[in-house]
């Protein structure tokens with residue numbers, strides 16, 4: 325868990341600190357040149373900081389822990405990107421998760437706005453580069469002695485749902501592909517679509533869309549991962565199941581639908597409340613009057629989380645362990661899937677989620693003009709109770 329920190333806009337009185345913390349951080353990385361003239365550099369940096377404070381094109385911040393100033397942050401926001409221009413933390417607050425937390429907030433901001441987060445990193449700064457690699461940034465170019473890195477939601481989803489994962493995703497006849505799972509899912513969705521068209525948000529490899537289409541319901545999709553989409557294309561062509569490559573919170577699919585569905589917990593792949601609300605609004609935008617939006621989602625398992633324990637073991641089978649780590653302030657849970665054999669090696673696959681209580685989901689639906697028509701514990705219509713681990717919720721638009 326990161327140290328509690330806050331950021332506040334820098335003021336003229338901060339400029340000496342901003343220079344000092346930048347020198348301290350650079351020195352700790354061993355990156356100050358041998359002939360570094362500290363006094364001259366400090367004067368110049370203070371002057372530049374004063375100009376930055378007055379510059380409407382950039383935001384300069386002081387990072388604080390308690391009452392102590394511990395860092396400098398500079399961000400520029402344009403119509404098409406969030407730019408992280410600089411982050412320096414005092415050496416004695418480094419490696420406590422503060423940098424990660426600040427960058428994660430900037431990623432959320434970029435995802436909410438539907439723009440990338442970009443930054444430059446010096447090639448002689450491997451520590452910073454490692455952090456950015458871990459946070460999912462990819463190199464998109466070079467600028468002098470610096471690499472230009474970029475993070476965006478589609479890069480992130482393509483990293484998670486990559487070619488290897490996509491190839492292993494389908495497990496015909498077992499797990500989520502078992503007949504007793506898929507059969508009732510497809511039957512219920514066909515019943516809800518009626519004689520109209522269905523749209524699947526995050527269609528993936530077509531686990532549900534392919535049998536639903538074969539059942540006679542015309543299905544379209546939205547999908548962010550090219551690798552998952554390629555797998556779908558081995559089973560159904562563009563004429564049979566048209567798919568728009570894009571973000572289910574914003575992408576528009578031609579046509580009008582009686583049913584939009586988002587199953588297998590996938591609304592939680594949107595990591596901010598704003599994007600989840602936007603997803604409801606996007607569903608509403610695609611539906612004809614009286615149309616339905618169906619969500620299949622697990623109930624957050626916070627009752628399994630004793631105070632002070634940030635993780636739960638969901639599965640501990642031979643060959644597979646599922647560990648969920650929680651950040652309850654952000655409503656985030658990261659599922660860590662460990663697959664292993666007899667030896668000492670393990671493969672790790674991680675998916676981050678923003679978990680949602682049924683009540684919050686209903687409120688999101690309400691904001692988009694829906695009302696809850698039904699909620700069951702599964703696709704066969706079992707009653708939803710306080711102990712149900714997940715739910716199938718059907719939201720409906722007004723008929724007129």
Ligand SMILES: C[S@@+](CC[C@H](N)C(=O)[O-])C[C@H]1O[C@@H](n2cnc3c(N)ncnc32)[C@H](O)[C@@H]1O
Nearest residue numbers: 485526527528531547548549552571572588593
């Ligand atoms: C658990 S899979 C579910 C796939 C399919 N719906 C199913 O039931 O098998 C999650 C899928 O969501 C996709 N995804 C995640 N975020 C997305 C977004 N914002 N827009 C569109 N697709 C997204 C991923 O690429 C992945 O294919």
